Amino acid sequence: MEKSSDGFVRADQIDLKSLDEQLEKHLSRAWTMEKNKKKQPDSDSTTAEAATRQRQEWEIDPSKLIIKGVLARGTFGTVHRGVYDGQDVAVYRGNNGRFRAEHTNENGQIGMPSNICCVVVEYLPGGALKSYLIKNRRRKLAFKVVVQMALDLSRGLSYLHSQKIVHRDVKTENMLLDKTRTVKIADFGVARVEASNPSDMTGETGTLGYMAPEVLNGNPYNRKCDVYSFGICLWEMYCCDMPYPDLSFSEVTSAVVRQNLRPEIPRCCPGSLANVMKRCWDASPDKRPEMDEVVSMLEAIDTSKGGGMIPLDQNQGCLCFRKYRGP
Numbered sequence: 001m002e003k004s005s006d007g008f009v010r011a012d013q014i015d016l017k018s019l020d021e022q023l024e025k026h027l028s029r030a031w032t033m034e035k036n037k038k039k040q041p042d043s044d045s046t047t048a049e050a051a052t053r054q055r056q057e058w059e060i061d062p063s064k065l066i067i068k069g070v071l072a073r074g075t076f077g078t079v080h081r082g083v084y085d086g087q088d089v090a091v092y093r094g095n096n097g098r099f100r101a102e103h104t105n106e107n108g109q110i111g112m113p114s115n116i117c118c119v120v121v122e123y124l125p126g127g128a129l130k131s132y133l134i135k136n137r138r139r140k141l142a143f144k145v146v147v148q149m150a151l152d153l154s155r156g157l158s159y160l161h162s163q164k165i166v167h168r169d170v171k172t173e174n175m176l177l178d179k180t181r182t183v184k185i186a187d188f189g190v191a192r193v194e195a196s197n198p199s200d201m202t203g204e205t206g207t208l209g210y211m212a213p214e215v216l217n218g219n220p221y222n223r224k225c226d227v228y229s230f231g232i233c234l235w236e237m238y239c240c241d242m243p244y245p246d247l248s249f250s251e252v253t254s255a256v257v258r259q260n261l262r263p264e265i266p267r268c269c270p271g272s273l274a275n276v277m278k279r280c281w282d283a284s285p286d287k288r289p290e291m292d293e294v295v296s297m298l299e300a301i302d303t304s305k306g307g308g309m310i311p312l313d314q315n316q317g318c319l320c321f322r323k324y325r326g327p
Contacts, residue, residue, distance in 0.1 A: 140239075143273075156184065166226060
C-alpha cells in the first residue's frame, strides 16, 4: 500500500478482504444467483457477458475513490472523508461486515464498490441538525427556515415510507445539513422494512424523548412511530431547544405513556404549525397523519408574515399579539 505525498491513500490499493470476508461471500453468492437468472441459450454469449459485465446501479469504480482521514468512529463502523471522481464524499467502512447506508431527503447517494467493503455517500459539511439548533438556541430561527427544514425532513420520511422503510430513530441528531442548509436523513442503523403484521415490530427501538408511546410501552407499532418522532423534531426546530431537559429517562417514559406528556408549544407558535405538531404526536397511531399528508400541511403554511420563536430575552407578552410575530 503506497501513500501519496499529501498523505492520501488510493482506495484501490488497499487490501480490505481480510476486513470483511462475510460481505465478499455475500456479494459472490448474489452475483452467482443473478447470472443464473439471466442465462442465455448461447454459451459463448453468456461467457462474454460474464467477462464484461456492467456495474450495477449501486456500484462505483474504486479506482476513482480516494480515502482521507477519519471523521468519526461509531458502534457499527468508521467514517472517513474522501473524494470520488472529484466530488467530496463520506466513506463508511463497517465493522464485522455491517454497514449503514446514509440517505438524503430524496437523492444524493453515490454507491458502493463491489470489491471494497465500504459505502460511499455525499459529504454533508453542515453537520448535524441538532448542533445547528443548539447554535441558534438564543436567537432562534426565522419561521420560513423552520418550515423549509420541516419540509425537507417530512419529504424524506414520506419517501422512505413509500418504500416501506421505517427509520425508527428519527431525531435531530440523525439529520444532517448540506452546504445550502438542506436537511437530509442519516443513520439507518436500526431502520427496517415495515412488517405487514405490526406485532412483528416490537421492542424499545429509538431514542428516549423521541420514541412514540407504543414503542416505549413495548406494543406493536408501524411507520407512524416515525410520524410521532417527526412531531418532536418539529417542536425542536421551532424552539431550538431540547424536549424534557429537566426529566430523567424513567420520568420521560412514564409521563409520555401514562400522562400524555408532550413538549409545551410556545404561545407565539402559529396555529398552523402547532396543529402539525399536535397531530403528529397524538397518542393514537391511527390518528396521526401519513407523512405525505404532513408534507401537504407544511406546504400550505404561509411564512410571509413571520411567526418564528421569539427569543426569551425579548418581551413576549405584547409581541405575541402583533401581526408580525417573530422572525
